[in-house]
Amino acid sequence: MQNAYQKMDTAELKAAIAELEREVEETRAKELKLDMARGKPSPEQVNISRPMLDILTSDADLMDEGVDCSNYGCFEGIPSARRLAGEFIGVPPEQTIVLGSSSLNIMQSILIHYWEKGVPGYTPWSKLDHVKFLCPAPGYDRHFGITQDLGIENVPVRMTETGPDMDEVERLLAEDDSIKGMFCVPKYSNPTGVTYSEETVRRLATCKAAPDFRIVWDNAYAVHDLTDDGDKLANIFDIAREAGNEDRILGVASTSKITFPGAGIAFFGSSPANVVEVANTLKVGLISANKLNQLMHTRFLPDLDAVHEHMRKHAEFLRPRFDAVERKLSEGLGGTGCATWTHPNGGYFVSFDGPEGSAKRIAALCAELGVKLTPAGATWPYGNDPHDTNIRIAPTYPSVDELEAALDVLVLATKLVSAQLALEER
Ligand SMILES: Cc1ncc(COP(=O)(O)O)c(C=O)c1O
Structure with a gap:
């Protein structure tokens, strides 16, 4: 035309x-x-969240359901924050970790971990001849930057109105075991604003792929609706669990565009095995995250309704x-x-x-x-x-x-x- x-x-x-x-x-x-x-x-x-800053004063109660937020401990995150993380990601609270302010930082830490040590039971990605990641495009440049920095080849897959072109994704995954991961922003994708259809979610959770293939399920815009009638996203964890692919999905989100960018709290959620393994790795370099910030957030936004x-x-x-x-x-x-x-x-x-x-x-x-x-x-x-x-x-x-x-x-x-x-x- x-x-x-x-x-x-x-x-x-x-x-x-x-x-x-x-x-x-x-x-x-x-x-x-x-x-x-x-x-x-x-x-x-940003000013909408300023009242949150008044919550933790010098005489505030700093306990969260028995956890002292003013001291070390409780690496996985305080109970109220893990409950909120579970609601965000769509997994039980025990299958979450609440960390510092950045979900991008969590994604990078996990991918570096698999690069160096491998997905448990499999060869470290760095020891393989070639590793590729599928990158729905147009997509988020900082995702592509993480894998590019590691020397992983970024393979574009065109975005459609229902998510990534799944025929192409399935074709590539079925024929190429060197594809070890994929970035997805499943709701209000950056930059297309597309929310993945239920069929796309199902195909991602169930399609044939290398056993150490992982999907970075970055739900950065999970609650960022413009109206009360926002898009609905299917729960990929439920579908993946039924298909025996629960370990495939690495869920992340944060409050960056809810409270304060760069000073919010970030969530990781995945299978029980992944959460234990990722926690064990991250614990090497972190005694505990900023629990006072977690407490301030959950007193301000106690549950998804409040969010x-x-x-x-x-x-x-x-x-x-x-x-x-x-x-x-x-x-x-x-x-x-x-x-x-x-x-x-x-x-x-x-x-x-x-x-x-x-x-x-x-x-x-x-x-x-x-x-x-x-x-x-x-x-x-x-x-x-x-x-x-x-x-x-x-x-x-x-x-x-x-x-x-x-x-x-x-x-x-x-x-x-x-x-x-x-x-x-x-
Ligand atoms: C899709 C997506 N993921 C992650 C981020 C960054 O999130 P965080 O501040 O939690 O690192 C952004 C920020 O623009 C984003 O668009």
Whole structure:
């Protein structure tokens, strides 16, 4: 299907480019300085959690169900926090560990552990000739960074509207034992906002794979709904257990985008055997995590109902921003055939695709005009978007006015680059 510029005759197209170039010069003169790259909550959102900071005063009770949070001990996490972790991850509290502030840090520690020591009973990944990980793309660049840093080959698998392309995943896993893992953000995926369908979850939990194949089930956006009618995610642990694949799933989540990014609490949940093994490894380097922070969190957010109530306050700030993205993109690009974008019900991002060969040029033009975007290509392993189409839009941090101004620039840049490409291909 041709886009609006491809359909024009050459004289019309040249006139359209001249007009768009004039608009670009007008925009350049405004000397904008806007940032649509940061996947983090706005300052107003972070402020929602400030009352939590008043909970632990010098005379507060620092016991949690018999555990003294003011001293060493209770490595796996305090009882109230493990209960919350279980609700988050979808496993019993005994099958969780609550750690410091970062789930990314937990993922890295576990993968380094398997790299050095192997999944119990199997060869350490570092001793194998070649190790690969499946990376749903567009996806989260920091996931890809963990495996790339270890020398693991990142193999992209295209995301669809129901999750990763499962025909491709099953085909690759069935024929290649060197694939030892896969990254999944199953709810409101970063950056597409897709929630995996029940069928996708089932196929991931049950498909044939190497016995030491592990899925990093990163439920970073488990409770980040924009409305009360959020997406529902099937419980992968229940399905994997029935299929005898319980050890396959490594669940993680954190309160980074619930309370304070970088100062929240992070959760690990998996099979009973994995939890014991991972705890034994992590205990080598940690006597106990910050239990006062765990206590502060669970006094503020004692259970998942309280978390949902809290997330409604976040959604008040997020909805107008996601609405602005949808409105500006539809007004500016709807019907042109130059771009598609996602319409998530939650999470932190919108995934945007321009014409083939456009993303790097669009991002560069936006940067020239004072609008910073996540680098084009970052959503693919090694920064290599094979068709150079994808741009991650992070609408949460800027104010609505700033966001609208930044989206106007993105629309303009997309139109000009699309028109230029249409002329160049003649
Ligand atoms: C999918 C995903 N996982 C993990 C993280 C980081 O989480 P944490 O702060 O718990 O390390 C992010 C942050 O953007 C994310 O998008």
